[in-house]
Amino acid sequence: MTAPVRVPAARRSSADLIGAEAPVLAHNYHPLPVVVARAEGSWVEDVEGRRYLDMLAGYSALNFGHRHPALLEAAHRQLDRLTLTSRAFHNDRLAEFAERLVALTGLDMVLPMNTGAEAVESGIKVARKWAYDVKGVPADRATIVVAADNFHGRTTTIVSFSTDETARAGFGPFTPGFRVVPYNDLAALEEAVDETTAAVLIEPIQGEAGVIIPDDGYLAGVRELTRRKGCLFMADEIQSGLGRTGRTLAVQHEDVVPDVLLLGKALGGGIVPVSAVVARREVLGVLHAGEHGSTFGGNPLAAAVGTAVVELLETGEFQRRAAELGVVLRGGLTSLVGKGVLGFRARGLWAGVDIDPAIGTGREISERLMREGVLVKDTHGSTIRLAPPLTITGEELQSALGTLEEVLAQGA
Secondary structure, rough: OOOOOOOOOOHHHHHHHHHHHOOOOOOOOOOOOOEEHHHOOOEEEEOOOOOEOOOOOOHOOOOOEEOOOHHHHHHHHOOOOOOOOOOOOOOOOOHHHHHHHHHHHOOOOEEEOOOOHHHHHHHHHHHHHHHHHHHOOOOOOOOOEEEOOOOOOOOOEEEEEEEHHHOOOOOOOOOOOEEEEEOOOOHHHHHOOOOOOOEEEOOOOOOOOOOOOOOHHHHHHHHHHHHHHHEEEEOOOOOOOOOOOOOOOOOHHHHHOEEEEEEEEHHHHHHHEEEEEEHHHHOOOOOOOOOEEEEEEEEHHHHHHHHHHHHHHOOOOHHHHHHHHHHEEEOOOOOOOOOOOEEEEEOOOOEEEEEEEOOOHHHHHHHHHHHHOEEOOOOOOOOEEEEOOOOOOHHHHHHHHHHHHHHHOOOO
């Protein structure tokens, strides 16, 4: 058999590259038909040179925009020195990363990992170990209470407590030890928590579900309930954290400090995968050598980039930008209600927008916006998500909202 002739990527069109993926890549994604080749700030460019305003920001992984100069400088500087040692040895970047991250979050200790799903899996293990070693739950009986419509990742354990059949179907048998209650329902949570409960694991804002924001007082209620019942409050801020909602953490809108905080996405600055479990000393202190690990977790390159991310957040600039531009975002979306928008939920620079199904599905609206130079992503029927980089300008945001208005005005 003659080997196929491969055309260099620089000479292949978007259509060629999309077609070339189909036979060699697993079909676990359905991307919009745009092939990004370059990016800067809030803008990306495809292989033909067409520019698009990025209103998704890698599901919040790009909170600081594409190729932020301070983050690139930190990465370049570290690339010239040291990239990986594994945790078999110490490295000279990890201590500062952990010191600054605990100071930023108000907690005590860090368990560095790589992806968001790894952080969630690690948090689950830590919560169970805490339940056995500290709370005194009998062996193998620890439970974790979670919320319906959650999204915490796609490992087999995590999809075991998902209520999204697309994520679950065909992947059983499922991991036991989880109880699912309705989100934003303190009474149901109270009923589900008992003497076997290690933790309550929730997203302060449910991102994949459509940016679902709980009622005022819900997070404070979860905090009070978990403290009273003697279990951990574990907050998954992988999407909602690190400036997205106008505060460093979404739980800070109710002045809540969880026992365990799960971070990822923006922690790597859009350059390398970086995640972390950040927790009280009593909680992470249950881990001993050999009980958990990661070859790449806490590597010097990740620690250098993560430290630079924390430095950006320490100034408060990005939190203020998200809060101020969030007012612009809410105002623009409010003006579209009744003009193709049925309703929306927004906090900071993050919104779930419900489009009138008579105009189109979320996918169809996303494709129409793409053709007009704006990139968003759909979720669940006719809902689209807006989560631009926190570096976006007011003019760019207004332009994106104007394009959405034009697309909606075109009708079905």
